[in-house]
Amino acid sequence: MEETKMKKIFVILTLVFVSANTFSETLYFKNCKEARSKGYKNIKKGEPGYAKHLDRDKDGIACESK
Numbered sequence: 001m002e003e004t005k006m007k008k009i010f011v012i013l014t015l016v017f018v019s020a021n022t023f024s025e026t027l028y029f030k031n032c033k034e035a036r037s038k039g040y041k042n043i044k045k046g047e048p049g050y051a052k053h054l055d056r057d058k059d060g061i062a063c064e065s066k
Contacts, residue, residue, distance in 0.1 A: 028051065029054060032054055035049060035062070040063060042064055043063055044061055045061070045062075
């Protein structure tokens with residue numbers, strides 16, 4: 001019984017992890033104009049949508065507010 005419960009927890013956590021990684025990897029903006037038009041700005045490194053080409057001053061924040 002305990003083994004079945006652990007397997008279910010493992011499957012759920014795996015799905016959550018895979019879903020989160022898939023989302024962050026597929027959220028891509030060509031430029032900051034596109035990101036802002038979709039409601040994204042001040043995107044921190046590690047957050048969905050962050051990309052080096054959007055971080056002009058290389059401070060870890062992309063598409064900073066003006």
